[in-house]
Amino acid sequence: xxxxxxxxxxxxxxxxxxxxxxxxxxxxxxxxxxxxxxxxxxxxxxxxxxxxxxxxxxxxxxxxxxxxxxxxxxxxxxxxxxxxxxxxxxxxxxxxxxxxxxxxxxxxxxxxxxxxxxxxxxxxxxxxxxxxxxxxxxxxxxxxxxxxxxxxxxxxxxxxxxxxxxxxxxxxxxxxxxxxxxxxxxxxxxxxxxxxxxxxxxxxxxxxxxxxxxxxxxxxxxxxxxxxxxxxxxxxxxxxxxxxxxxxxxxxxxxxxxxxxxxxxxxxxxxxxxxxxxxxxxxxxxxxxxxxxxxxxxxxxxxxxxxxxxxxxxxxxxxxxxxxxxxxxxxxxxxxxxxxx
Amino acid sequence: xxxxxxxxxxxxxxxxxxxxxxxxxxxxxxxxxxxxxxxxxxxxxxxxxxxxxxxxxxxxxxxxxxxxxxxxxxxxxxxxxxxxxxxxxxxxxxxxxxxxxxxxxxxxxxxxxxxxxxxxxxxxxxxxxxxxxxxxxxxxxxxxxxxxxxxxxxxxxxxxxxxxxxxxxxxxxxxxxxxxxxxxxxxxxxxxxxxxxxxxxxxxxxxxxxxxxxxxxxxxxxxxxxxxxxxxxxxxxxxxxxxxxxxxxxxxxxxxxxxxxxxxxxxxxxxxxxxxxxxxxxxxxxxxxxxxxxxxxxxxxxxxxxxxxxxxxxxxxxxxxxxxxxxxxxxxxxxxxxxxxxxxxxxxxxxxxxxxxxxxxxxxxxxxxxxxxxxxxxxxxxxxxxxxxxxxxxxxxxxxxxxxxxxxxxxxxxxxxxxxxxxxxxxxxxxxxxxxxxxxxxxxxxxxxxxxxxxxxxxxxxxxxxxxxxxxxxxxxxxxxxxxxxxxxxxxxxxxxxxxxxxxxxxxxxxxxxxxxxxxxxxxxxxxxxxxxxx
Numbered sequence: 001x002x003x004x005x006x007x008x009x010x011x012x013x014x015x016x017x018x019x020x021x022x023x024x025x026x027x028x029x030x031x032x033x034x035x036x037x038x039x040x041x042x043x044x045x046x047x048x049x050x051x052x053x054x055x056x057x058x059x060x061x062x063x064x065x066x067x068x069x070x071x072x073x074x075x076x077x078x079x080x081x082x083x084x085x086x087x088x089x090x091x092x093x094x095x096x097x098x099x100x101x102x103x104x105x106x107x108x109x110x111x112x113x114x115x116x117x118x119x120x121x122x123x124x125x126x127x128x129x130x131x132x133x134x135x136x137x138x139x140x141x142x143x144x145x146x147x148x149x150x151x152x153x154x155x156x157x158x159x160x161x162x163x164x165x166x167x168x169x170x171x172x173x174x175x176x177x178x179x180x181x182x183x184x185x186x187x188x189x190x191x192x193x194x195x196x197x198x199x200x201x202x203x204x205x206x207x208x209x210x211x212x213x214x215x216x217x218x219x220x221x222x223x224x225x226x227x228x229x230x231x232x233x234x235x236x237x238x239x240x241x242x243x244x245x246x247x248x249x250x251x252x253x254x255x256x257x258x259x260x261x262x263x264x265x266x267x268x269x270x271x272x273x274x275x276x277x278x279x280x281x282x283x284x285x286x287x288x289x290x291x292x293x294x295x296x297x298x299x300x301x302x303x304x305x306x307x308x309x310x311x312x313x314x315x316x317x318x319x320x321x322x323x324x325x326x327x328x329x330x331x332x333x334x335x336x337x338x339x340x341x
Numbered sequence: 342x343x344x345x346x347x348x349x350x351x352x353x354x355x356x357x358x359x360x361x362x363x364x365x366x367x368x369x370x371x372x373x374x375x376x377x378x379x380x381x382x383x384x385x386x387x388x389x390x391x392x393x394x395x396x397x398x399x400x401x402x403x404x405x406x407x408x409x410x411x412x413x414x415x416x417x418x419x420x421x422x423x424x425x426x427x428x429x430x431x432x433x434x435x436x437x438x439x440x441x442x443x444x445x446x447x448x449x450x451x452x453x454x455x456x457x458x459x460x461x462x463x464x465x466x467x468x469x470x471x472x473x474x475x476x477x478x479x480x481x482x483x484x485x486x487x488x489x490x491x492x493x494x495x496x497x498x499x500x501x502x503x504x505x506x507x508x509x510x511x512x513x514x515x516x517x518x519x520x521x522x523x524x525x526x527x528x529x530x531x532x533x534x535x536x537x538x539x540x541x542x543x544x545x546x547x548x549x550x551x552x553x554x555x556x557x558x559x560x561x562x563x564x565x566x567x568x569x570x571x572x573x574x575x576x577x578x579x580x581x582x583x584x585x586x587x588x589x590x591x592x593x594x595x596x597x598x599x600x601x602x603x604x605x606x607x608x609x610x611x612x613x614x615x616x617x618x619x620x621x622x623x624x625x626x627x628x629x630x631x632x633x634x635x636x637x638x639x640x641x642x643x644x645x646x647x648x649x650x651x652x653x654x655x656x657x658x659x660x661x662x663x664x665x666x667x668x669x670x671x672x673x674x675x676x677x678x679x680x681x682x683x684x685x686x687x688x689x690x691x692x693x694x695x696x697x698x699x700x701x702x703x704x705x706x707x708x709x710x711x712x713x714x715x716x717x718x719x720x721x722x723x724x725x726x727x728x729x730x731x732x733x734x735x736x737x738x739x740x741x742x743x744x745x746x747x748x749x750x751x752x753x754x755x756x757x758x759x760x761x762x763x764x765x766x767x768x769x770x771x772x773x774x775x776x777x778x779x780x781x782x783x784x785x786x787x788x789x790x791x792x793x794x795x796x797x798x799x800x801x802x803x804x805x806x807x808x809x810x811x812x813x814x815x816x817x818x819x820x821x822x823x824x825x826x827x828x829x830x831x832x833x834x835x836x837x838x839x840x841x842x843x844x845x846x847x848x849x850x851x852x853x854x855x856x857x858x859x860x861x862x863x864x865x866x867x868x869x870x871x872x873x874x875x876x
Contacts, residue, residue: 238441244428246428246429260447
């Protein structure tokens with residue numbers, strides 16, 4: 001009995017079991033969850049568009065052209081629309097597993113090709129904008145919170161909120177007018193640019209400026225506000241007093257102790273936003289005729305082009321799911337407390 | 342010889358929206374090298390502000406007057422660079438490490454090593470291996486294995502975190518250590534170990550120590566001199582033994598009374614034979630509660646407990662954190678289903694759910710530790726007390742019942758408290774509201790989980806007196822759950838000592854606390870600061 005009394009208090013039990021076993025199980029669980037979510041998106045996409053557009057797509061496709069009943073039937077058979085709905089769904093899922101999302105009604109080309117074509121420009125535009133907006137927003141948020149209530153803080157928060165509430169298309173047009181002829185007003189490159197890499201890259205960058213700036217202006221406010229408030233939460237933390245008492249310079253206290261903790265909530269938002277990257281720029285892409293997924297969605301909705309819309313939904317949903325998965329995994333790396341639980 | 346630390350007419354004011362609020366008003370203190378000084382006082386008396394003023398760690402809203410001389414050099418006139426050099430190298434702080442004084446996302450080794458690197462001369466930064474060795478050495482001094490350097494704060498227990506804080510404070514070999522509530526939130530046995538480590542290191546290295554606490558007995562155990570602070574002033578100062586034995590200022594007396602001497606009849610507030618010879622109100626038979634743990638095994642939180650509470654009796658359930666006492670209380674209230682055994686109330690087994698369980702809960706009410714978080718900050722006192730009445734659809738005039746309950750909890754006149762929100766009340770008044778909420782339902786048993794642990798010394802006595810009067814006037818039985826043995830000595834008729842989910846010793850207070858038979862009870866009693874067990 002007395003021997004047991006020597007350890008007066010037990011520390012929290014150290015992680016038990018095989019090293020890394022917990023991590024593997026965690027990752028497997030998250031992967032499983034993501035797969036279930038993705039499947040739901042596929043089912044939802046399939047059902048949703050059949051509910052939203054109940055009519056016969058073949059009639060919609062041929063309503064401007066004279067087509068005989070036989071021609072219509074042939075088209076139906078080619079598109080697989082003559083089969084029962086459950087059968088169509090199975091066909092669709094089978095195709096998806098092989099990377100085949102069907103054929104676009106309006107473009108008469110495989111949906112997969114069409115989406116991949118537009119994916120690059122969107123990733124370039126929204127990716128660049130998100131990275132820059134994140135850096136800008138986090139930096140301004142940190143500075144604002146550290147000097148809370150200062151003129152800098154009030155001005156930067158005010159500007160960010162104003163831009164956040166401005167309509168994207170309006171802001172884009174305003175920028176277009178304000179910059180005059182300095183930047184091209186639409187598209188991704190001029191047709192007469194020499195084909196070598198450098199000239200192409202410069203041209204694309206030139207076209208990128210306006211849509212990118214518009215997008216940054218609209219979205220950076222959320223990073224600023226989240227970072228600012230989560231840093232403010234940490235500002236009164238005792239461990240910052242400890243760090244100051246140790247004799248650390250103010251900027252070291254901020255960089256080494258306050259920011260790493262305050263970044264954790266901000267990370268979640270950044271990754272949620274990254275998931276929306278592919279779908280997030282419909283207005284900007286339309287205003288600047290940027291040939292990305294946003295513009296493609298706009299065109300698909302006009303038609304309406306069911307297979308294309310379905311494919312886009314799967315891609316958009318998939319992106320959010322994958323990014324959330326990454327956020328969960330990264331959180332585990334960044335915050336030791338999550339690892340323990 | 343210049344003193345290690347000298348405060349001359351130190352005053353601190355905080356600028357707030359309501360104008361300047363003084364926190365420290367003209368304090369003179371001297372601490373020579375190698376001396377130890379305790380600073381005692383209730384929350385809000387300015388003791389922590391004073392400690393933070395020494396290293397100029399106060400927020401910008403604070404205005405400091407007078408002088409703080411560290412080794413003869415005025416802290417207020419130091420440049421930022423000089424101040425940074427002085428911080429930690431000359432004087433370091435042991436914060437309340439059990440809470441959030443450690444950065445949760447950095448390894449403790451890094452955090453201990455950080456001040457060493459910061460204070461190294463430019464170009465002479467120690468190498469990683471040197472640092473690692475030094476960290477290991479420091480951890481060894483506080484009796485932690487060197488391998489813990491790679492742990493994160495959440496992987497350590499409260500006592501271990503506090504040791505890390507001490508190791509960190511020693512990192513730059515300062516001559517003065519300021520310890521701010523270093524053992525609050527730790528239970529007695531761990532507290533005794535931490536105080537032991539701190540006291541030994543201070544003595545071995547000839548350091549000056551200024552220790553701040555609300556607990557006079559903790560200070561008496563570690564410090565040669567004690568200064569009592571009240572409303573920003575030092576009201577009494579003297580050698581520990583004298584101050585503890587014969588406090589002069591009324592406030593010192595109140596502080597001393599809050600930490601009763603176990604065995605001293607003066608601190609025994611409950612009359613002998615006050616407990617009626619009533620029958621058994623609550624009984625447990627072989628009660629067990631198991632929880633699955635992370636490793637896939639089972640934790641026996643409550644491992645076979647036979648406990649009895651008679652009518653009109655006050656029973657103290659004593660044990661360390663993790664001993665299972667809170668789980669036991671939850672099970673008694675029907676908030677947790679037992680894995681085995683049963684609970685009998687008035688001879689009837691506890692209903693498992695539904696209407697019958699709700700009816701039982703009217704009979705047995707819970708009073709929680711921290712009244713601030715137990716009350717909904719947006720509910721008025723009236724709403725807080727009336728909620729239980731509404732849930733149980735108690736017949737009668739609601740206003741009358743609420744007023745009656747508040748009056749029983751000695752909030753008079755009750756009508757004046759109806760529209761008041763919790764934040765407008767003092768800590769003691771809040772706890773009374775919580776008690777009133779329980780009394781409104783006319784229970785026969787109160788289960789009080791650390792009812793005075795978060796209250797100041799002067800309020801503590803009032804609440805204990807209230808519990809005793811409730812027993813005398815309403816015939817309430819009370820089960821008090823606590824790690825504070827002094828509290829058991831104050832009010833309980835019987836004590837049950839819980840250890841590792843089992844009751845190791847049960848009996849009348851005088852018998853268990855004055856002539857303990859179980860080794861664990863003995864150990865618990867020995868850990869009470871001063872080891873002041875007489876008889």
